[in-house]
Amino acid sequence: MTPKPLHVVGIGELLWDDFPSGRKIGGAPANFAYHCQALGAEAHVVSAVGDDAPGAALLAGLRHRHLDTAHIHIDPIHPTGRVSVSLDTEGVASYTIHEKVAWDAIPLTSALLDLAARTDAVCFGTLAQRSGASRRTIDTFLSATRPDCLRVFDINLRQSYFNAELIEAGLQRATILKLNEEELGTLIRLLGLEKDPLAAIDTLRQRFDLELIALTRGPQGCLLRSDGQTVEAAGSPVPTLRDTVGAGDCFTATLTLGLLRGQLLKEVAAEANRRAAFVCAQTGAMPDMSSLTPETSFAS
Numbered sequence: 001m002t003p004k005p006l007h008v009v010g011i012g013e014l015l016w017d018d019f020p021s022g023r024k025i026g027g028a029p030a031n032f033a034y035h036c037q038a039l040g041a042e043a044h045v046v047s048a049v050g051d052d053a054p055g056a057a058l059l060a061g062l063r064h065r066h067l068d069t070a071h072i073h074i075d076p077i078h079p080t081g082r083v084s085v086s087l088d089t090e091g092v093a094s095y096t097i098h099e100k101v102a103w104d105a106i107p108l109t110s111a112l113l114d115l116a117a118r119t120d121a122v123c124f125g126t127l128a129q130r131s132g133a134s135r136r137t138i139d140t141f142l143s144a145t146r147p148d149c150l151r152v153f154d155i156n157l158r159q160s161y162f163n164a165e166l167i168e169a170g171l172q173r174a175t176i177l178k179l180n181e182e183e184l185g186t187l188i189r190l191l192g193l194e195k196d197p198l199a200a201i202d203t204l205r206q207r208f209d210l211e212l213i214a215l216t217r218g219p220q221g222c223l224l225r226s227d228g229q230t231v232e233a234a235g236s237p238v239p240t241l242r243d244t245v246g247a248g249d250c251f252t253a254t255l256t257l258g259l260l261r262g263q264l265l266k267e268v269a270a271e272a273n274r275r276a277a278f279v280c281a282q283t284g285a286m287p288d289m290s291s292l293t294p295e296t297s298f299a300s
Helices: 028-038 054-065 112-117 132-143 164-173 181-192 196-206 247-260 267-280
Strands: 007-011 013-020 023-024 042-050 072-075 081-087 095-099 121-124 150-154 176-180 212-216 222-226 228-234
Touching: 007 028, 007 132, 007 247, 013 054, 023 028, 023 054, 023 081, 023 112, 028 042, 028 121, 028 247, 042 095, 042 112, 054 072, 112 121, 121 132, 121 247, 132 164, 150 164, 150 247, 164 181, 176 181, 176 247, 181 196, 181 212, 196 212, 196 222, 212 247, 222 267, 228 267, 247 267
Parallel strands: 007 042, 007 121, 013 081, 042 072, 121 150, 150 176, 176 212
Antiparallel strands: 013 023, 081 095, 212 222, 222 228
16 A cells, blocks of 8 residues: 655745855745655645746746645735855855745635645744744644644744744744754753753753754754653765755754654664755755665655
8 A cells, every 4th residue: 555645844934045156946944845855755835925037936946846836825015035145165154034025924825724734744943933924824824733743843043033932932833843053052042941952952842842852963963852862863974065055954854754754763863964964065955866865764
């Protein structure tokens, strides 16, 4: 019997990443959906683009990658989002995120609520909740998911578009938290957590009843912490570092699919690091992943 397809959703920002070398499709939820689809899931992007040429090009680019665009609203008022990306000498990106764009006004529709009811995992962050309209849509979507749906809070702190209240609201909705070391430091400061990282992680897990917290450590790998289990995995080598854009989203996608498929945490951690390292060796957040064969346990 063919296994039932896994439905995963990335909800939030969708935009053009404007690199010095040209523009590429971006937005963490869209990147997440792309990498989930590369691992065999049925992935959906929930967002909005402008009724303009950049928006049409974004939709065409997602369809070219075989991603579902049925839940991407075409906004007649706001322009398509874009981010100016600069890279340091080590390929680490910094961003200037432009405001009052289409993904700040993601509407709630009956079709979205139908999608929520059949979603196995949804990934959301803080950035798309900088506006009240999109925040309400995301919150309602999360509320409409099944109790067994994985609600992955990839916190993705950017510029000044977050505060303690927004972070706590996301943690209350989530079952899984993914963050990096810098973001953990911000949470320790904003939420008054212990300075020891493991103690802070345990406090977050217990306070917000989280099933698992994933801490990424760049080249040093990652740490996964659940109730009574801690897994640390070394980072995978990157032969030639191009840029780090999208590596974290690839990690989150691999983590999510591994959890949905019931894989051992040590296998999940190793594969997530391996695929994220591959992305770092490419340009942009949605490289062709076909040359990187997934481990057997992660195949669809």
